[in-house]
Amino acid sequence: MRYMTLYKPGTENDMPTEKEMAAVGQLIEEMAKAGTLITTDGLQPSSKGARVKIDSTGKFTVVDGPFTETKELVGGYAIINAKSKAEAIELTKRFLKTMGRGESEIRLMQDAPAFDAASAPSSGRAAQKPRGKAAARA
Amino acid sequence: MTTSDTHRAIDAVWRIESAKLIAGLTRIVRDVGLAEDLAQDALLAALEKWPESGVPDNPGAWLMATAKHRAIDTFRRTERIERKHEELGHELESRQELAVADMDAALDDDIGDDLLRLMFMSCHPVLPREARTALTLRLLGGLTTDEIARAFLVPEPTVAQRIVRAKRTLSERKIPFEVPRGPELAARLSSVLEVIYLVFNEGYTATAGDDLVRPALCEDALRLGRILAELAPQEPEVHGLVALMEIQASRLRARTGPTGKVILLLDQDRGRWDQILIRRGLSALERAEKLRGENGPYALQAAIVACHARARTAADTDWRRIASLYDALAAVTPSPVVELNRAIAVAMAFGAAEGLKILDTLTREPALKGYHLLPAARADLFEKLGRYDEARTEFERAASMTRNARERELLLERSRAHAGDLPQQ
Numbered sequence: 001m002r003y004m005t006l007y008k009p010g011t012e013n014d015m016p017t018e019k020e021m022a023a024v025g026q027l028i029e030e031m032a033k034a035g036t037l038i039t040t041d042g043l044q045p046s047s048k049g050a051r052v053k054i055d056s057t058g059k060f061t062v063v064d065g066p067f068t069e070t071k072e073l074v075g076g077y078a079i080i081n082a083k084s085k086a087e088a089i090e091l092t093k094r095f096l097k098t099m100g101r102g103e104s105e106i107r108l109m110q111d112a113p114a115f116d117a118a119s120a121p122s123s124g125r126a127a128q129k130p131r132g133k134a135a136a137r138a
Numbered sequence: 139m140t141t142s143d144t145h146r147a148i149d150a151v152w153r154i155e156s157a158k159l160i161a162g163l164t165r166i167v168r169d170v171g172l173a174e175d176l177a178q179d180a181l182l183a184a185l186e187k188w189p190e191s192g193v194p195d196n197p198g199a200w201l202m203a204t205a206k207h208r209a210i211d212t213f214r215r216t217e218r219i220e221r222k223h224e225e226l227g228h229e230l231e232s233r234q235e236l237a238v239a240d241m242d243a244a245l246d247d248d249i250g251d252d253l254l255r256l257m258f259m260s261c262h263p264v265l266p267r268e269a270r271t272a273l274t275l276r277l278l279g280g281l282t283t284d285e286i287a288r289a290f291l292v293p294e295p296t297v298a299q300r301i302v303r304a305k306r307t308l309s310e311r312k313i314p315f316e317v318p319r320g321p322e323l324a325a326r327l328s329s330v331l332e333v334i335y336l337v338f339n340e341g342y343t344a345t346a347g348d349d350l351v352r353p354a355l356c357e358d359a360l361r362l363g364r365i366l367a368e369l370a371p372q373e374p375e376v377h378g379l380v381a382l383m384e385i386q387a388s389r390l391r392a393r394t395g396p397t398g399k400v401i402l403l404l405d406q407d408r409g410r411w412d413q414i415l416i417r418r419g420l421s422a423l424e425r426a427e428k429l430r431g432e433n434g435p436y437a438l439q440a441a442i443v444a445c446h447a448r449a450r451t452a453a454d455t456d457w458r459r460i461a462s463l464y465d466a467l468a469a470v471t472p473s474p475v476v477e478l479n480r481a482i483a484v485a486m487a488f489g490a491a492e493g494l495k496i497l498d499t500l501t502r503e504p505a506l507k508g509y510h511l512l513p514a515a516r517a518d519l520f521e522k523l524g525r526y527d528e529a530r531t532e533f534e535r536a537a538s539m540t541r542n543a544r545e546r547e548l549l550l551e552r553s554r555a556h557a558g559d560l561p562q563q
Contacts (some may be wrong), residue, residue, distance in 0.1 A: 035361035086150035
């Protein structure tokens with residue numbers, strides 16, 4: 001299963017220090033080595049962004065950053081591969097430990113049923129035939 | 139945190155840490171069976187302690203320290219017994235050395251190397267194929283015996299026995315815990331790649347049962363492949379395999395309809411292909427090619443699936459390139475199955491009649507006897523040539539040969555499409 005984690009540092013994104021960059025870089029490398037990290041990126045300060053809204057009449061409002069409610073600001077995201085929510089939580093703890101502050105929201109991605117462990121088979125027949133390479137199969 | 143929360147957390151920690159734990163312990167005790175027992179002991183200790191004390195800050199280190207203490211206890215016990223029996227041979231000497239050796243230093247060595255050694259060990263050619271996959275999923279994928287049994291639709295005791303026997307074989311044959319060097323490396327690596335791809339394929343096209351896809355297995359294989367790519371980054375075929383799996387996995391969502399019905403590659407909604415996985419796959423393929431591995435069997439297969447991934451619509455597919463990649467693949471790994479796929483590509487690039495010519499050479503191939511994709515491919519080409527009667531017969535034949543219910547359904551549907559057609563002369 002794949003989870004998206006949204007990291008909220010709790011403050012407006014400052015440029016990370018060199019030390020922080022190194023620590024995160026090491027964590028990213030570790031997670032890549034463990035095969036759990038699918039993709040990740042950080043986000044620049046909200047002053048470079050905007051909010052776009054549509055109301056019930058179809059009218060748009062565009063508000064330029066920076067945004068004031070810094071607690072809710074997303075600072076970065078990752079898509080991770082985990083067998084369970086508990087594993088996603090555990091991996092997120094490791095990330096937060098590296099960051100030393102903030103919170104992460106963990107959300108199961110809409111991959112299901114493609115990556116849904118719950119769709120495991122129920123029948124019990126044996127499958128012993130070795131498979132050939134058939135690359136052109138769908 | 140409730141007790142069940144803690145148990146879930148322990149499961150998660152186990153999933154993340156068990157391979158590193160077992161790999162590190164195997165290097166110390168030189169026996170993968172004993173290493174796994176020690177790791178399991180540590181897990182039991184965690185299950186006992188953590189609900190009260192809470193999950194420690196660094197759970198991996200906690201488990202390793204606990205297992206390490208058990209290892210020392212085990213050594214002391216064996217040493218005492220052995221002294222009693224006055225068996226002061228070479229084995230004891232080496233064990234004493236090990237017990238005395240600074241274990242912390244041993245553990246701080248690059249854990250990645252240990253994981254790689256463990257992978258080579260669990261995919262060792264002295265083991266039967268099923269044992270290699272079961273042991274690899276268990277030791278490196280962190281799966282339980284029960285999970286492996288369910289994934290492969292075999293009874294749990296069978297899997298358990300395979301694993302026990304495999305560990306015994308490794309120990310009896312004194313298979314060294316090392317990364318093979320020199321000329322041995324290529325053959326051993328190909329065994330590792332084969333195991334990973336077997337797991338992937340078992341998930342991708344389930345050989346039996348009601349589901350066409352068992353995605354959890356695809357994920358396990360992908361994870362193993364991604365780990366291997368980081369552990370052995372200089373090996374082009376590792377990236378070739380990862381590319382192949384990433385790109386194939388990108389189509390998982392699009393391969394089955396809402397009711398579980400099979401959707402063939404060319405009929406799939408390409409908007410549902412996973413672009414993140416495609417991008418990862420294409421960059422893995424690039425890595426393989428940069429290492430001059432473009433003619434490796436996995437890299438070639440990856441290049442073929444990449445042609446599909448790059449085509450915006452089915453009609454945009456570069457079939458000539460695919461056909462030539464199959465020519466190259468048939469040259470490096472000649473096999474009836476590759477030939478079958480080459481025939482399909484040739485049919486798409488140069489016309490159904492050309493493809494059928496190749497398929498006709500395969501009908502007496504003993505290796506393809508019982509392989510339902512051969513009559514299915516012939517049926518498809520007969521259909522394109524308007525030879526509907528032959529198409530129907532071949533679709534029915536293919537349907538009777540597959541063990542997968544979803545595939546059978548599709549094949550019978552296609553055979554029925556021509557039930558009312560007159561035979562063409």
